[in-house]
Each structure stands twice: as structure tokens, then as C-alpha cells.
Amino acid sequence: MFRDFFWPRDCSYIYRNNTRNLSLTAKKNISALTEVNGVDQPEAVSSSAARNLVSKRQRSVSAQDLINGIFDGNITALSRAITLVESTNPEHQQKASEVISACLPKANNSVRIGITGVPGVGKSTFIEAFGKYLTGIGKKVAVLAVDPSSSLSHGSILGDKTRMEELVKDKNAFIRPSASGETLGGVARKTRETITLCEAFGFDTIIIETVGVGQSETAVHGMTDFFLLLQIAGAGDELQGIKRGIMEMADAIVINKADGDNIKKAKLAKTEFGRALHYFPQKSSGWMPTALTCSAITKDGIPEIWEIVSAYLTLTKENGYFEKRRSEQNLEWMHEAINEQLKLNFYNDGKVASTIDNTRKNVMEHRLSPFSAAQELLKLFLGK
Template sequence: MVSKSSPHKSALKEKEGISQPESIGKNSVAQIIQFRKQQPSAQELIDGILKGDKISLSRAITLVESTQPKHLEKANEIIQACLPYSNNSVRIGITGVPGVGKSTFIEAFGRFLTAFGKKVAVLAVDPSSTISHGSILGDKTRMEELVKDENAYIRPSASGETLGGVARKTRETIILCEACGFDTIIIETVGVGQSETAVHSMVDFFLLLKISGAGDELQGIKRGIMEMADAIVINKADGDNIKKARMAKTEFNRALHLFPPKSSGWQPKVTTCSAITHDGIAEIWEMISEYLILTKDNGYFSERRKDQNQHWLLETINEQLKNHFFEHPEIKNLLEENKKAVHDNEISPFAAASILLEKYFR
């Protein structure tokens, strides 16, 4: 047992007789720190993005995700410059409950697309803890083959406090990825609630991943998500599970025929696949290609893109008003007072909100 008078010794120390190698010497460390402090200008990042540089793209996305006002201003400049070079990809939303195999499927699907020259960007939203506010951001680890592909780019982002884990930052990241030359954008949702609605409002094709034996087949699962889906894919259709997957496909097909026709003119389809054996992956891309041909020919594709732009105009206004409200100096102080008053039952939440809003708009 160490006495109280004994000096504390850190567990992290160099062993006597072993000196630091030159590669991590003091000068090298100082140079690395100095390099990281250097922030490229907005124009440098724009030039890099338009040349297809992934490092410039990553740095620009970091600015988009930042909440600092100076970063927001720089991000807006980059997005505005990249806007003319965007809108030239197919955007695919992929959702499904945790454990359905979204990451494994996306890797198999992404590798299939890059094999014949497609450039694929995967925007994966990782759920944040409501307690510690941390995120694992493990999508690059789960997609270990795709992450090494020169024609692929994977960007995991924390959902933060945004409902469903997607917001303005995801919508703007799509623009940057398109300007960087990626012609296929895949957005993976958190898959735990309202994220599906948000993703559906920014993609061209919405794919719902399911597994057989989950007890959803006869119920047709949640009506809302079924109505949004352009395709239902029964994943993990391999080994002993093939028969169950085929039965699930039949049940989902029956459920889909109960819904009214889509305004796109597309009849949602159900198929099976295995992200492990890659069976059915090619057929999924053929199905998406059929959808794109149909909706571009009947004008639905371009009209939907325009409607989405209007939607995100309103969403951006809502978000910026909310941020401005909570960052207002006078509101910050008054908010704490009213929160305490509400906590102590001295005032109702609605009356407190009226006081704060009246002060803000005065």
C-alpha cells in the first residue's frame, strides 16, 4: 500500500534508457500541431472539392456540421460556390431497424456500384447518446472494404439533438458530395423513429430493409414507412433463411397492394437479397434504374427535387430561427429564470414560453 506521503507516479512514462524515435520527436510533434492549426481558405476548399479531393470535402463537411458562427459563414460560401455543380446524382435513402444489416448491405451494394465505375458517397447517421451525447461513429469500421475503395467516400455523422438524426447538415453535405464528383449518394438513417421522414424528404429513391421472422409480415408494419418506401428488400436471405425470406416477400407484396397508387406512377416492389453472398444485389440496382427511367420520363423526378428544395428552405429558416433564439444574450438569462420557475411550479410552461417569445420579438 502506497503511503499518503509518497509522490504520485503517473502510469504513463518513458522507460529509462529508451529515447523517443525521431519520427515523434519534439520538432515533429510541433510541426504536426502547426499543420493542423492551419485552416485552408474557403476558396482553397472549393477548388479541392471540384477537383475531387476527399480531404477538402471532409474539411468542408466539418464546417457544415459546426455550430460556430464563423464556421457557418465559411460553410455557406463553400456551398454557394458548389451549388452549380450539384444536382447530378441519384440519392438513395436506406432505412431499417437496428440489426437488419444496413451497414453490411450498404457495403455490398456500394462495392457493386463502384465495380462498374460509379462514385459512391455514403452519409451514415450514427445515433447520439441522450445521456453522454457521444456517438460511436463506427460505420467506417463496419464497412472496412468499401472504405478502402478509391471510388467510395464514407462520412459518419453524429445525430446530435436533431430529431431523427438528419437536418440541414445532411442536406448540404449532399451538395458538397455531388460537387466532388460522387454520382450516387446513399443516406443511411438511424432507423429508430422519425429519421425516415427527414431522409425521405431529401432522396430520390427510398429503400426499406427488412428481415424475415420479425413478426411484421402480416401486419404490414407501420403504415407510414410502408407508404414512403419505393422498395422493400428482405435482407439476410441466405442459408436456412432463404425459405423464410421468400415467404416474407409474398406477405409484403400482399400488404403493398392495399396502399393507394403513388404519385410517381411507380408500383413499389419487394425483393430479397443477401449482403453476405451478394445474391440479389444486382437486381436491386436494376430496380432503382427502372424507377429513375420512369420518373424522369414522366417529370416526377425533377418536380420532386424542386419540392424538396422548397421544403429545405422552410426547414433551414426554422432551424436558424431556433438557433438565433437560444443564442440571444437576453434570452439566455431569462430562459434560466423561467426554467427554474417552471421547475418550482411558480408558472406554467406555456406562460413562460409566452414571456420568452414576447421578449425575443420585442
């Protein structure tokens, strides 16, 4: 005897008790795709869930709300203000300008330390060890980590916080990764403005970690008080050390990873870089750069680095160089802001926007020289 079993919907079967034969007759003129009336399908989007999401969505805060939050020590307000400042949306520029202007009177009260070095030198690990030491002696530390952007996809990993597992949990530390974008010199487009916001928040030590691109990484020198260059043993000899560029800007050279079997090599590298520093002319600050070793893993040499920074600050504040350099940096900031605003105004101009695609096509097809194309677009922008 056959028991109940599944059979396609477009067929019927007859079971005869007196025989074990099954006759199958197909239903005619009925498609297998015929819709049968049944339960109504639910809505693609739940109206109640949508209302719930809208109610929980963050409202757009005003510039004054962000300013009050920064002054009150609200870390969320600081993060949102930095995001606003970094935005390229023209609608955000006025609000960002209001926030920065309000924060300027409470800025300029920190120590700004720039840290650079070749990729793989251990910048993130060093900064975590250095930052934990500083918070341990009562400092409030903000780390602005600049991550390189891809020239192909224009994206960034922004993964420096994952390397600073202990520092990111420290209540006296703040880590903000930013993409370098199209900005050259190892820093992000709005690093100066971010420094101002962090200082107004109350951080007394600002550490700027650059992307680590090598000799050309000099922009960070124009926005910091102390410039620290990280090196590793075997990265070069005295001849490599005396090459102009980033080396002569360094206020201290630290040979990192001086631990285990690498201690002897690190000490030798320290001696070689120390000799190289003597080939450079004396700095206008009156400071003589020095070389030393450290290990971000064992923490050896970390306190000595802060002693060097403190000695530098004492000297430059006594001889007036510190304030002079800060004033020069403000002028550099003004010129940078002018260039940035002119660039934004140019590309957002309606007449330029309606013409630039065709001009680019002519340049790519060799019908117009790049110089002539630039001249035509600038004349159009300036109304000449």
C-alpha cells in the first residue's frame, strides 16, 4: 500500500485499493506558474521599523552645539566637529569656520610632536608606548594618525587604532585616523584645524603620525614644535644620513626596535646617525639634534625621549624661538587656507563646471595644450 507522498501541483493521481497500479493524468491547460490565491505578501519595508530608524537618527547639530560640546569635554562632539572640518561639502564650510574660530582662543596651549619614519619602522607601536607613558605621568594625549590614500581607488585602511589596543582604551587619550587624500607631505588636508579642535578640548600633547613616505615628508614640520624621526638599524650609513631633506629637519633621531638580537645593531646605527647630525649647520632654534635608541616593545628608552622633548621645549621657550615658530606656522596656515579655498571655489564655479569636461577631452585628444587649457579655464573663472 502506498502512503501519502508529495506530487507536483499540476498533476493528479488516482490510487486504487484493489490493485497496486497508479494512473497519472496531467491536468490540461494549467501552467506550473499559475498563481494561487493565498496569504498576502508582507511589505518590503516595515513602516514601524522605518519610523523607529528615523526617530533614532542623529539630528544635524548646530555649530554652537559642537562648540559647547568641545568646551564641556564631550568626545563625541569633538569627533563630529573633526568630521565636519574634514568635509569637502561646500554647505559645511561655514559651520566648520564658526567652530574653528570659536576654538582658536583656547588653542595654542599644547606641545605638538610630529613623528615620521619609513614604513615598517614601528611608528604606531612606538606611539602607543610613548602615549601610554605620557598618560601615565598625567598628560592628555591626542594622536592624529594620517593614513596613506590609494592613488587608484582613493581609499584608506585607517587601521592605526587597531595597532594601539591599549592606548585606544585610555581615558586620557584620543586617537583620530584620517586619510591623506591628495595632500602631499605626509599629513591630511585638515590636520592643522584638527590640532586646534583637540587643543580647545583640553589635550596638552598632540602627536601627529605621518604616512611615512620618506625624504619628501616635510609638511608636518610646518605644524609641530618637535620633529621626531624614527629609524631602524640597517636603514642607511652616514652618507645616507647626511642627505638633505627630512634628516636636517629632525630635532631627534630615534633608532627603534633596539631589543633582542638587534640591540648591538641599533647602537651602531645610533653612532652613525649621531655623526651625521654634526654635518648640518646649527638650527635657528639653538638646539643640537641628538640620536638615541629605544624599544617600543620593552619600553626601554621611552622616558629618555620625553626628557629630550622637555629639554628642547625649555630651551626654545627661553630663547623666544618657540613663540616665533608658532607665529610663522600661523602665516603658513593662512597661505594654505587661501590656496585651499581658491581651489574649491574654482572647481565649484558653475561656468567652470560646465566647461571643464569638454576641456579635459580636448587635452586628452591633443587638440589643446595643458597650459592653454588652464589659461582658458582661469580666464573663465576670473571673468576676463
